[in-house]
Every structure is written in C-alpha cells, then in structure tokens.
Amino acid sequence: MSDEYDVVVAGASTAGCAAAMLLAARGARVALLEKRTTMDAHKVLCTHTLQPGALPVLKTLGVLPELEAAGARQHVTELWTPWGWIRPRPEPGGPPLPQGINVRRSTLDPVLRRAAAETPGVDLMLGEQVSGLLEEDGRITGVRTGGRTITARLTVGADGRGSTVAAHSGLPARVSANNRLGFFARYRGLPPAPSRVWFLDPDTAFAFPNDGDITVVACSPAKEKHSADFRRNMEGSYERFIRALPDAPPIDEGERVSKVIGTFDLPNVYRKPHRPGLALVGDAALATDPVWGVGIGWALQSAQWLAEASVRGPGEGLEEYGRAHRSALDGHHKLMEDYASVRPFNPFEKLLLSAAARDAAAARHHQRFAGRLIDVKEFVSPPALLRAMRVNALHRLGR
Template sequence: MDYDVIVVGARVAGATTAMLLARRGLRVLVVDRVAFPSDTISSHQIQVPGVARLRRWGLLEAVRAAGTPPTRRLRFDAGEVVLDGSFPPFEGADALYSPRRTLLDAALVDAARSAGADVRENFRVEELVWSEGRVVGVRGRERLGSSVALRARIVVGADGKNSFVASAVGARTYRQRPVRAFACYTYFSGLPVTAGEVYRRRGRLVAVFPTNDDLTMVYLSEPLSGFEVFRRDIEKHYLAALDGCGDLGGRAREARREERLRTTPDQPNRFRLPHGPGWALVGDAGVVMDSVSAQGITNALRDADLLAEALSAELDGVPSLAAYHRRRDRAVRPMYDHTVGLAGHSPGITERLLYTAVADRPAEVTRFLGVFSGALPPDSYLNPAAMLRVFGAAGRTRGARRRRARAA
C-alpha cells in the first residue's frame, strides 16, 4: 500500500482530516484539483464551536495573525424587535471569526503538510480503484500529467457537495429536503461594523460580518422561488433587499463594493451514508445544508475530528465507522432541521413571540446566540420546557408591569 489513507479534497474537511490523521502517525495523502490559496463560493463565518476546535489544534493563531477580526457580539434584528448580545463562551472560545477561504483553506493545507501528510495540488481524481468489492485507491492526474494509480487502505471523500467519491461508491442519500433558498454576497470597504449583524425578515435573511483587509461581507439569502427574477438584475435586487434592513441599504450605498456579487442557487440539503468498504465521506460530501445558518465549515471541522478518531481505530482493527456515522448524525441533525426551517424564510408566530419574550433578558439573549452559533442544539431551546420558561417568565414580567401601572 502507498498510504494508510488518501483524502480527496483539501479544504476544510479534507485538509483537517489529513492533518489529524498525520498527527496520529498515519501515512496520509491529500489531493485537490486546485492549488492553494484558492477561493470558493462560500462566505466564511466559523461559529464559536468551530473556533474552539481550531484553537485546540493550534490553528487559531494563524487565522488571527492574518488580521481576521473576532466577532464577539451579534445584533439580531427581527424587524419588530432586536436581540443584542454576546456569544456564550464554548470550550475556551468566545468569538466567531470570518477568515476568507483563500486564507483558511491554505492555512489548513499548510497544517496538514506540517503534520507530515503528503499534499498534491492540481491533482484531479478521475476514478476509484477497486479490489474484491472494496475501494483500494484512486486513479487521477496532475494538470497535463499522465494518469497514475495510488493505493490506500481507506479513501476519504472530502470533495464537497457534488462529491465524485460519493457518486462512485453509490453512497445512499437520506433526509434529503428540496433546495429552499439562493444566496448572494459580496465585500465592501468603508462599511465598518462593531458587531455581527443579522436581519431576519419574512422572505429574506441578511448577514453582515467583518473579514480580512478591513472588508465587510454582506450576505443575502432569499427563497429559491424568486431566483429567476433576482438574477435578471442582481445588483438592483441585492441593494433593494438591503434597503429592507434598517439603515443597511444606505450604509452599503455609501460604502465601496470591492468585489463582484457571487450568487448561487446550488444549496442542497441532504445526508449521505458516510462509509462503506474501503471508503468514508466527510464535510459537505457527507452532509450538506443551506448556507443560511453558516454552519458548513464548523460541521466539517467537527466531522473531520470524529472521522479521524474513528479511522485511526478502524485501521488498528477496531470497527468504528458505524459509530462515526451515528455520532455525526446525532450532532448535526437538530441544526440541519433548524437550518432547513430557516431557509424557508417565513418566521412563524412562535418564533416572533420568542424574540419579543427574550429581547430584554440578557441571559436568554445569550442562550439564543448559543443556539445561533451552534454551541447549544436548537432543540435544547425550541422545546416545550424552554418555551414555558421563556413565555412563562415573559408573562410574569408583563403581569408585574401591568400591576405596577395600575397601582401607580
């Protein structure tokens, strides 16, 4: 065998998996059809739990040293009411970061290389190599090079939502939901922010976060049903959407747009069975969800962590990939369901009442931001007991206010 593990795809899921496996002493090759630094269609909030992992692995410093500003506070504007607070700390991290993918992915590739993994850029996998019903390697080529076969005990598909590896092994999909929304984002200079901003409206969500080079990223998500109209004049519709978000439209018009608008309706929601004989999937190749909740990078970092642990046991002869599958699904499912709901862009009455009930209660706002950042599972908050706590207390506060007003 040439390697213990070959990882196809070298961005968040792939480079991280390769790094963690190499740190465990395994012989790892990670390949990507592009060379780094390389951008991709993705905005780039890393939620607090993802930041905690980067910190634990000693990678946060590289992100910070590159001038990526931390975002500790979030202003969540739901129209009738604004929730303003700080993220609850999570395993030593208390901020989200929004590094450009050119920076983050290159830092992860460097970390994989430093850990001892072989890295081949500009290498496209074109085929899987099989033996007796088991994947035993890949066949691919460097740009202008000839085709080579490389063998490994396990091949990991970290090759994104349109994963070649997943199709080649016929990975079963489940819990699939229709595409609900498209996304469009760009970068401004001269649009300073002191906190992250999210605007939740019927029919759209807008997110504003600071990133590298003193730029501010402004992201818009709207229902897929409006995509054909939107694409006829992207800039006009994008700015009109920002006009519906407080003074954001005015601030964006006064600022300078530094990059093109990137727009995509390619936002599937699906799970894939993440393992089989000689293969495993990680990151978007395994579970992908709408970008509206900005969880994909954080999910990929978590799943790389889970997969690296499972693979090193598996390669020591302890079957562990079924447990990886269970742990991944347990971790991601509540946020997946929440995200698919968010991407429908029609906040219901319970959600709106919830915002009103928690708005002037800092501890509840912090808890809400914990859900938003993925530090707390959505179903730990949006369940009957929590609702009773929130609405019960809100009712008591209103009752007390009324009694005080009558007595005055």
C-alpha cells in the first residue's frame, strides 16, 4: 500500500503535533504517524516545566486555554544559588514578568494530539511505526512503516531523542556526555510553593508544582560522586538527596504517587536538522541536557521555524529552517553542553548569578535568559556584566 501526502511527520508528540498543525494551517495535507496506539499516550521521562519561550507557540496552536482549564500552573521560577535565592519580581509599575507553565505530559500530550487530529488537513494515524526512509536522487521522498509506504514532498522526523528517522537520514550528529544523573518522583499534597531550582554547583535539583496538585521533585547530581549510591539504592539515594537540599521541598508532608523515575545516562545529541526533502524537529534535531527544562519549548519552536521556512511550500526553505534553528539554539546548547560536563560555574556565570541573587534588575535579566527569551550574547552583554559588577561592588561595601 502506498499513500501520497504533502508532508509526512513521524512522531505525534510535542514537536510532531505542532509541525503537523502549523504546516496544515499553511495548506499542506499532512500524514501524522505515531507508533503508540492510544490518544492518551504520553512521555514519562520528563519533568514538564515549560519556559516562557514556549508559550507563544502554544498560543498559536490555540491549546493554551484548554491547558489552563486542565490546571496548568503558571510559574516564575526561583533559583537557589551559593549566593542566595534569585527571586525575580516585576519592576515596580512595570510589566508583569514573563511566565512559563508546568503541565503534566499526561495532560499536555493528549491535548496536543487531539488538537492535531482535529486540524483540517491532518490525518493522525496511531500505531504506525516508521521503520525507514524512501529516497530518490539524493532526496528523501517519504517513509516506510510496517505495512506501507507514504510519499511526501517533505518528511519530518519528530520521533524524539532516539529518532529512527534521524538514524536513517545520514545526517551528521554531535554527541557529548552528560555527566549528571536524572531522577524524579511525583508528590501529591505538598504545601503551596513556587517553582524552584537548586544550582548547588555542580549538583542540581528541582521542584515544579503542576496541574492535579502534583509536584514533580527532581535531582540531577554529578555522576562521578553519586552514581554508585544511586545504583545501590535508587529510592533511598534520591530521597536523601532531596531532604538534604537547602530549604528542601517537604516531601514527607505529601504523598509520593509515582516510582522514582530516571536515568543514569542521557548524552546530548545535536544533529544537522535538514537535508533535501527532510527536516528534523524537537529532540530528533537537538536533545539537550534536561537540567534546563527547555526541550518541550524547543520542540514546539522548531516546528514553528520549519513551518515559517516552508512559505514556498513543503520541502522548500529547508536551508532557512536550518539557519533559524542554529541561530536560535546553537549558543544556548553549547553552554548547556559545556555545563553538562560538570564543570564549576565559569567567572561570567558566577558574576551574573551572584548579582541576580542581590539585585532585582539582575534577577529579571537572569529570568529572561533562563526562560530562553534572550540569547547567550545578550545574557553576557557588556551592560549586563557592568551592572553585575556594580551590584557586587556595592554588596562588598555593605550597601
């Protein structure tokens, strides 16, 4: 059996649903293939905090009201540093701070999948696992699944970190080690608290309140120091680590409603995101260190950049897509990759974080960076560095 579409998308999760909807909105007929068999399937290995940078795409997709109605929690994340808490506050009389949202994947993924299925021009096909690519004269012309082939002017790999599409594409990948572990559990009934991140340099930890009165409590300790303990006793090591945090989330006041979930190995994978007839979006293109909570936002945004680059039609504009992807994410990912090596904070990070813990404007600047609303260059721009030096000089003088 063979079918013909304008676009075939492999993977109906955050990147794939967004790509299908946005390309269909530009008039394309889209086959959206998902290997899992139910509408409610969702990614489990995820702590699902979405940065402010993700929200414009959710708005464009029209799903934000439904997520809010389902209890998605807006957040301005507070950050523990060796210099104290960074607690961003709006400028007096100024605009509100940009907010992200925390929403469980068991809520988010089905909302996106249903919205994609209801989008005119999108045919969602569950239980269809892409197993290979079709190619003609150096151009990808579609996909092979268990039972059939689907041809299209544009094939989109949105099949996540272990992407089959990427593996068959021949596109080059840069893989680098992540020297932290990643473990989390879900708690019901913890006392109300803002979203919080601990940067213990080098270990990190997180507590994110979500819809359904569920708080995700996570930790990413350095592998070298903690691997053996976690391998010996994962649950005990996780709980000990969380209880020992400064201003620790009071996990004993709530009920743990999940196993301790996580992984010992999560390398960073960065691929060239296109070749003729093919684009990779989301984790298939860039699976970065989850410590920063950026993957879902980047999955949604990369889908949007692809759709915007496709103005001349599906399969056109892929070089533009590649440029947009690189220009938005390359700098952020390089810094994340470097930090994933478990190096200590560099002098710029020390300067900017310490100032942000002491000064409201510096805290707002840091929040815009962590929310991925400004790039690395702007984060370490001369005015930001000068302000931070001034803040720290006044701090040393006791003012």
